[in-house]
Amino acid sequence: MFKIENIKRDIDLMIILLTILLLLIMPLVYNNYFFLNALFLASLYMISSTAWNIMGGFTGLISFGHAAFFGIGAYTLALSYNNGLSPWIGIWLGGAIASLFALIISFPLLRLRGHWFALATIAVGEALKLFFNNWDYVGAARGVELARKEYSFAWIYFIESIYYNYVAVLILVISIFIMFLIIRGRIGYYLQSIRESEETTMTIGLNPFKYKMIAMVLSGFFTGVAGALYAIRYRYIDPFSVMDLFISVQICLIAIVGGVYSFAGPLLGALIVTPIAEYTRALIGGAYGARFFGLHLLIYGVILLILSLYAPGGLMDVLKRFLRGRYR
Amino acid sequence: MSSEIIFAQAIVDGLLMGSLYALIAIGLAMIWGIVEIINFAHGEFLMIASFLSYFLFIYLGIDPLISIPLAFLTTFGLGYLVQKGIINRILEAPFLTQIFATFALLLIIRNGFFVAFGPDIRSVTTWYSEATIDLYGIKMSIVKLFATTIVIIATILLHLFLTRTYLGTAMRALSQDKTAAQLMGIDIKKVYAIAFGLGAGLAGIGGALLTSFYYVFPEMGVPFTLIAFISVVLGGFGNILGPAIGAVIIGVLQSIGALIMTPSMKDILVYIVFLAILLIKPTGIFSR
Amino acid sequence: MKTILKVENVTKRFGGVIALNNVSVDVYEKEFLGIIGPNGSGKTTLFNVITGFIKPDKGRIIYMDKDITGMPPYKIARLGVARTFQIMKPLENLSVYDNVLIYALPRSKDVDEARDKTEKVLSLLDLWSRRDVLAKDLNAVEKRRLELARAIVGDPKLLLLDEVLAGHSPAEIDKTLAILKKIHESGVTIMMIEHVMRAIMKISERVIVLNYGNVIAEGPPEKISKDPKVIEAYLGEGFKKYLETNKT
Ligand SMILES: Nc1ncnc2c1ncn2[C@@H]1O[C@H](COP(=O)(O)OP(=O)(O)OP(=O)(O)O)[C@@H](O)[C@H]1O
Ligand SMILES: [Mg+2]
Numbered sequence: 090m091f092k093i094e095n096i097k098r099d100i101d102l103m104i105i106l107l108t109i110l111l112l113l114i115m116p117l118v119y120n121n122y123f124f125l126n127a128l129f130l131a132s133l134y135m136i137s138s139t140a141w142n143i144m145g146g147f148t149g150l151i152s153f154g155h156a157a158f159f160g161i162g163a164y165t166l167a168l169s170y171n172n173g174l175s176p177w178i179g180i181w182l183g184g185a186i187a188s189l190f191a192l193i194i195s196f197p198l199l200r201l202r203g204h205w206f207a208l209a210t211i212a213v214g215e216a217l218k219l220f221f222n223n224w225d226y227v228g229a230a231r232g233v234e235l236a237r238k239e240y241s242f243a244w245i246y247f248i249e250s251i252y253y254n255y256v257a258v259l260i261l262v263i264s265i266f267i268m269f270l271i272i273r274g275r276i277g278y279y280l281q282s283i284r285e286s287e288e289t290t291m292t293i294g295l296n297p298f299k300y301k302m303i304a305m306v307l308s309g310f311f312t313g314v315a316g317a318l319y320a321i322r323y324r325y326i327d328p329f330s331v332m333d334l335f336i337s338v339q340i341c342l343i344a345i346v347g348g349v350y351s352f353a354g355p356l357l358g359a360l361i362v363t364p365i366a367e368y369t370r371a372l373i374g375g376a377y378g379a380r381f382f383g384l385h386l387l388i389y390g391v392i393l394l395i396l397s398l399y400a401p402g403g404l405m406d407v408l409k410r411f412l413r414g415r416y417r
Numbered sequence: 418m419s420s421e422i423i424f425a426q427a428i429v430d431g432l433l434m435g436s437l438y439a440l441i442a443i444g445l446a447m448i449w450g451i452v453e454i455i456n457f458a459h460g461e462f463l464m465i466a467s468f469l470s471y472f473l474f475i476y477l478g479i480d481p482l483i484s485i486p487l488a489f490l491t492t493f494g495l496g497y498l499v500q501k502g503i504i505n506r507i508l509e510a511p512f513l514t515q516i517f518a519t520f521a522l523l524l525i526i527r528n529g530f531f532v533a534f535g536p537d538i539r540s541v542t543t544w545y546s547e548a549t550i551d552l553y554g555i556k557m558s559i560v561k562l563f564a565t566t567i568v569i570i571a572t573i574l575l576h577l578f579l580t581r582t583y584l585g586t587a588m589r590a591l592s593q594d595k596t597a598a599q600l601m602g603i604d605i606k607k608v609y610a611i612a613f614g615l616g617a618g619l620a621g622i623g624g625a626l627l628t629s630f631y632y633v634f635p636e637m638g639v640p641f642t643l644i645a646f647i648s649v650v651l652g653g654f655g656n657i658l659g660p661a662i663g664a665v666i667i668g669v670l671q672s673i674g675a676l677i678m679t680p681s682m683k684d685i686l687v688y689i690v691f692l693a694i695l696l697i698k699p700t701g702i703f704s705r
Numbered sequence: 706m707k708t709i710l711k712v713e714n715v716t717k718r719f720g721g722v723i724a725l726n727n728v729s730v731d732v733y734e735k736e737f738l739g740i741i742g743p744n745g746s747g748k749t750t751l752f753n754v755i756t757g758f759i760k761p762d763k764g765r766i767i768y769m770d771k772d773i774t775g776m777p778p779y780k781i782a783r784l785g786v787a788r789t790f791q792i793m794k795p796l797e798n799l800s801v802y803d804n805v806l807i808y809a810l811p812r813s814k815d816v817d818e819a820r821d822k823t824e825k826v827l828s829l830l831d832l833w834s835r836r837d838v839l840a841k842d843l844n845a846v847e848k849r850r851l852e853l854a855r856a857i858v859g860d861p862k863l864l865l866l867d868e869v870l871a872g873h874s875p876a877e878i879d880k881t882l883a884i885l886k887k888i889h890e891s892g893v894t895i896m897m898i899e900h901v902m903r904a905i906m907k908i909s910e911r912v913i914v915l916n917y918g919n920v921i922a923e924g925p926p927e928k929i930s931k932d933p934k935v936i937e938a939y940l941g942e943g944f945k946k947y948l949e950t951n952k953t
Binding site: 145146149151197200201203204205207208209212213215216219220222223345349381382383384386387389390391393394396397398401 | 455503506507510511512513514516517518520521522523524525527528529531532536635646650681682684685688689691692695696
């Protein structure tokens, strides 16, 4: 699978490698707080949107509730960190708890199809946010602040923000690599088969419910990991910063804009969309007033509408058309 | 005040609000049932109408209740164009693409208004804003009473349209059996456009009614979209009575809930009820 | 002869319609069984009951001495029962190659083995040159072939074919029949629903006839084509529709 000539012909793999390269080099080239922050967010969205896409793009389970997984990951990290657990374990624990939550809700939710599933995920996400907002153990509306530790790699606590970028890249490489292997293996094929037709899938002896559950658990896991990364970087979380519907929307939008029918679509989406969003938000919003905070969402909307009319496969579609012939 | 009066008051308030929800829910159900699209931007049409009647009041002094027909026509027209220009082109596309399209619409309309008018919360005060009628100690807001009347009239007109006119019959036929409707010579895309327009127009009437006693701001549609979804899930979209009853039930539950629970508990409960209904109600939900 | 499948007294109602009325059918190992009957006579419903997509109201399905009644479709498929759909359900947005590959995977030890099988089956069905086309862009005949390819790539023991010849020209029919013959000779038991009388009479070793959910005749093709009950069934209500589907 990883022979050089194969890589050159595999557009997904090319994009993965180029993205990682960019994330490694750019912070050194352009060491500016604002830019580093945008890159960090891009890494988070790369992980969570790729994870979203396992459900949304590959399996056809559209979720508008991924903030629930994201938030659970963030809270798990914050609470375990404050109780003295190493964040290097806490990040994966965040994923594990999020995937456990995914497993539990998969039983009721997977009885629903299409629109109904999508609607139910909104309800799950919002209900969980409100629940956390009232739950004293997790600080309710006051949120959780990460305890002060000594500045060190072990506690992922740095004065210079560039180090957070490299932590994110490390976790991103591991996460993307695992997801890539899974999606390129049997399971990836089975999920696509389920997306296209559950009935046909059953005729080869596969239980669609089981594989949809696997998709949810995987997707929940890596979205939780991304949430944990958020918590370790910003060191303060509350229900509205890590569980809001807005986060679910952002996660799925990036995947959609990048392209849901390819593995690397969400990477492309995050790479292009996050910086645009951060810049319009901070620069235009900062300079011309709060109303322009809506501007990047307006731009998203326009892009999304154009894509759904002319290139439902997102930017990957556009790129593939552009490169037709050179890649398969 | 005795507890009975408080309770009765809550029920009356709930009924009045529920009737407004019903109008919005019927609009959503029409689009959902006939065009087979779920319109995530439904609350945005309501918001557009609300802004329209707000500005008509501020700049031209037109009473929000008078601007209802105009609000309806505007949102009808917008809905018609949306169906014609966007949805009709992706009727055969995967459901993923369709969801994204109405979602894109939501982002564009809501944030377009946000950018244009800012996040400010506006409201209108008319001579009747605070007026109430007292009935055995139960206070009924005149505006809401009026709104309920309008809702009932609109629903009756819609019912007559769907049952007595050719176009209405065509719509019902289309929601039952697409192929048969095509064989009857119905121009599907045009009927879809009118259905979407009507659905959006109903939300528009709701928006104009809200202007005189609610707040006008770009995100005002959110709770109404949510409630409309819950109502449709509860009542189904086979006819106009189902979602209407669903909406009235939600309205009453909501105002009784406000009596006995904290606001945040109440909101959690709304979602839990929503999920429970989705999961428990077996007909029509799991098969689609 | 050993039976591979026993359908015992199966009844299935849809509202007021009796799709299957106390139907019993024995299928023998390695035989080629044709199933005919006018439109709406219950043929597809019989397949749906056997493959678990529909639960019968009454009766049992015994496959290789095991009661499989009410088992979910994927479990029945694992026992080696494959089928095609009359209303085709290809994986539309995937290539022809991936369509078949997916179906080869569960019974292969790794992806490479599945690729080998996929290539063999695609060549057998004359689809190799179309392997990179999306399934939704195939023409009707190619789509039927793809259904067939997917059904056989998992090496089934029992193969249920629902109108795989629909839309074929006479020349294409002969080609597909030759392929079916090869599959049959490799030891697969085949049940085939078909309206194209010439084809089914040519390839089947035995034919059963359904009418209004009842088995009205059963026997070798020569006998069936002369059976007065069968002729009457086709001359009755179903006749006009039958003619229409046989225009090719
Ligand atoms: N899922 C279903 N729901 C309701 N009625 C059904 C269903 N499936 C089949 N029927 C009815 O059962 C009867 C038998 O249908 P079936 O599809 O088995 O016929 P068939 O012999 O395959 O016909 P054809 O030659 O047209 O394919 C018909 O009257 C049909 O309308
Ligand atoms: Mg049939």
